[in-house]
Amino acid sequence: SQQGEEDPQALSIQEGENATMNCSYKTSINNLQWYRQNSGRGLVHLILIRSNEREKHSGRLRVTLDTSKKSSSLLITASRAADTASYFCATNAYRGAQKLVFGQGTRLTINP
């Protein structure tokens, strides 16, 4: 079963606009990670935020984490056509094991 749920399931915006994706999860976590997947290929790690962090930045990416609401958001600023992909949040709630629990993903389309 999947712990995380992404919202929206699909998002279509114009190039240059900002894209925001949300993720909710059910249990306490050690960290939350965001991954990108291009059209059925392998996943690429984007950013990791630990449970004691509230916000993290990496280039055009901004991730927030609210452990009281069990939710996270990923903001991509100044979107580009190359950002078109599926984005997944993944939580790690297990000590001593690397068992990531992924959500169902947000399919992001950037229109030129």
Next chain:
Amino acid sequence: DAGVTQSPTHLIKTRGQQVTLRCSPISGHKSVSWYQQVLGQGPQFIFQYYEKEERGRGNFPDRFSARQFPNYSSELNVNALLLGDSALYLCASSLSQGTTGELFFGEGSRLTVL
């Protein structure tokens, strides 16, 4: 440096057959994990191996098994294939076994069961 490599990239099997998927981790990575991704879903955890020992197992039947070799490469075996086993099988490696690191994924092996 080479990334995580998986083979084969695509394969077609019929119900009841057996399949073996292979994964070579990034050099120096001792942890290998396997995930199943059904079309339209997020990946689901199958196994994690670290230093040749199983460290975690997901909610999959005993038809699924795996092992890790002394060179840290890994195989995933699935017996008695069912139509529902059709999926993209992803291998990921990392430096540590714990919770702190990112995973590096291969491009996957796409299995179709007819």
